[in-house]
Amino acid sequence: MKKLLTILSALTISMTGVTTVVACHSNTQKPSDQLSPEKVKDFLKLYQDEKNPFILSRDDGNQQNRLVKDIIQQLHLSSNYEVKVLEKDYEEPVLQGNTKAAMATVNNGTANLSLKYQGKEFWNDKIFWLTNELGTVKTNLEKLTSFTADNNGFVVPGQFTPDKIDSAIMTKALKTQFKSSFNFTVSKISARPSVKGATTKKSDDSIINYGTTTIDVKTSKGITVFSGEINWVTEPINTVADFVMELMGKGHSTNNGFDLQIPGLPIKLSLATLYDFVGMINTMMGHSINLVDLSSIGTDKFDQNWASFLAELDKNIMTIAKVSILDISLNKTIGEGKPSTSNPFVIIEGTVGDLLTNMAPSIIALLQWFISNDFKSNNVILELIQFLLSPVNSDVQNGIKNAWGEDELFFKNVKTNLDSLIGLAILGYKPDLAFNLKLNIGAVLPIIQGFLFGKDLPLVKGLELRPTKLIMSILNEFSTISKGGVDLLNQNILNKDNIKGILADVKNNLPEVTLKNFMGPLWNTVLPSLGLNANQLGQLNVELLQGRLKVMFKNQSDQWEEFQDVFKNTEDPNLDQILQAKDMKLQFTNLQFKLTSKHDPNATFTTNNDLTFEMLLSDKTV
Structure with a gap:
């Protein structure tokens, strides 16, 4: 088939030249782009294989005239060519019914062809051929034969x-499958299909226990072509198996790598x-970001x-989401029972716009970095993490110092861009902004910056928040401290024994x-990304x-290595591996899935427990 397609492609390229020859056939000089006799010979040789007869x-x-016409038309031969069917050894195809065997056979016809170009013969040999009807019969018999193989069967369509x-x-399904070219009689359904219970590592094995049915098959002329089991x-079972x-x-x-698509953009x-x-x-927003x-920070100009930036952001989001987000209320009280010093409630007051305004300096610092960064790794997620874990932007740091005081705990404990982003989200880039958090311990207390970072209030201990330390202690569960990777189903990723950076x-x-x-x-999103049928x-x-799940980083030597324990032999996180990484990916290992048809609960299968997939966060191939 590949060879046939190659030749036909070459023939297609030659069509323009052939058209020219048809219009000017009196020209005895062969144009350089005309279909050559050698290419015609290559085409005819394909049909000297008994398994690949030329079909009218x-x-x-x-039929002899039709054979000549079809060859001329398929090859777009000009009048410089002459095609004849010779009487010698000419045989017409025959259908032999299944008098002795279960399956009928179609015997090819043979035709000796003589082809001349500009009066000179360049081909005198036979090819195999079939009528259009017998070509269809042969194709359908081959399909029927395939349904007798151990690892194949006829799929009954519908969610039965x-x-x-x-x-x-069964009869209706067979007629539909074979487009009513055969008449079917289903005499018995001998066995019904099921899914095998055992798993297999061989991708070419079948996991189907096929059912069997006994059928008799006749052509429209009443010739029996098959009698037996398929x-x-x-x-549903076939879908599960496939x-x-x-x-x-x-x-x-x-x-086994996949790239996760982001919907809604x-x-x-x-x-x-x-x-x-x-x-x-x-x-969309570069001008307003850089403005x-x-x-x-702290001046009317900044505000x-x-x-202006916030209004532009909301306008662009409305273009996509068809809704304004700035006025969405975030008002909420978190807590159960009665508030007390031992059972404090958290009160959130403000809107989405208010929260974004709290973080304004950090958001702008991040966006200005984002639109000016080269992203040499092509890995935005890695470089974003590296930005957040890098030393805090100096202008943002100065803004915190000017607003909250150089001697205050807020300023002293903001070391990274992540620290500033979280700290500003809670406290704001200056006092008395609209968004705020409060504690209800029987009495409502504002969360002030000293309390957030460790200063005790009457009856309440300071929270001792260290944002980067806290976040990294959570992410550290995905490091080598989890032997073999994080358990995707059972492992508590907020392990209080390993949490740092917050009050005990x-x-x-x-x-x-x-x-x-x-x-x-x-996984419902990932599996189509792997090329599986959605x-x-x-x-x-x-x-x-x-x-x-393992988090993998590519080091400066271009070697992939597992995420290392950032708190090994240190109280503060060692961020060197992350900050120096050239690439990052997520590796899912020892995966095992159970797949069940939505239409047949018994059509279910459990895979091996050793599947591996990798979520790629960069499209770099080197």
Whole structure:
């Protein structure tokens, strides 16, 4: 087939020249781009294979004439060519019914062809051929034969369970499959299909126990062409099997990386191509971002330019989301029971716009970095993490000092861009902004900057917040301290034994948080990104039974290494591995899935427990 396609491609390229020859056939000089006799010979040689006979386009009229016409038309031969069918050894094709064998056979016809170019013969040899009708019969018989193989069967379309299939449904399905070219009689359904219970590592194995049915098949002329058993399977079982084999094949291959698409944006974007977003942000908002002068934090000029930026941001978001976000209320009280010193409630007051204004200097610093950064790694997520863990922007730091005081705990404890972002979110870039957090301990107390970073209030201990230390102690669960990677279903990622950077009373009351609830949405998004059939996935329930996650960094020597414990032999996080990394990816290992048809609960299969996939965060190949 590949050879045929190659030749036909070459023939297509030659069509312009052939058209010229038809118009000017009296010209005995062969144009350089005319279809050559050698290419015609290559074409005819394909049909000297008994398995690949030349099939007539239709069966009307004299078959020898039709054979000549079809060859001329398919090759677009000019009048410089002469094609004849010789009488010697000419045989017409014959259908032999299944008098002794279960399957009828189609015997090819043979035709000796003579082809001349400008009067000189360049081909005198035979090819195999079939009428259009027998070509269809042969194709359909080959398809029927394939349904007798051990690892193949006829798929009954529709969302049936095996017990619902009867002779009438089977007969109708077969007629539809073969476009009524055969007449079928289903005499018995001998066995019904199921999914095998055992897993397999061989991607070419079938996981289907095929059902069997006994059928008799005749042509429209009443010739029996098949009598015997074929294998069959329902569509739900076949869907499970197809998807499972593709999934396990991917999970056992080296080509197991995927790039997660980001929905809801006006441009096609994925995690590995987030750098394309830079140009979009720059075009839409670059002017208003750069207009905000960070050296003017605390002045009317800064406030005015920030207000202009915020209005522009809201306008652009409305273009995409069709809704304004700035006035969305965040008012909320978090707590259960009765507030007290031992059971404090957190009170949130303000809108989304108020919260963004609290963080204004850090947001602008981040955006100005974002639209001016080269992203040499092509990994926006890695470089964003590196930015957040880098020393705090000097203008933002000065703004905090001027607003809150050089001797205050807020200023002293803001070391990174992440520290400033979180600190400003809670306290604001200057006092008395609209968004604020309060504690209700029986009496309502504002969260002031001293209390946030460790200064005790009457009856309440300071929170001792160290944002970067706290965040890194949580992320450290994804490092080598979790042997073999983080358990995707069972591991508490807010492990109070490892949490740092917050008051002990707070961390001891943190809830257990696992990744289990995120796994369903994640893998339903990931699996199509691996090239698996999204339509089939829509017919399946996918459950992750086990799996682990490793965070991998590429070091300066271009070697991938696992995320190392950042608190090993140190009280403060060692960020060197992250800050010096050239690339980053997420590696999912020891994955095991259970896939079940939404239409047949018995059509279910559990994969091996050794599948591996990698979430790529960069599209760099080197």
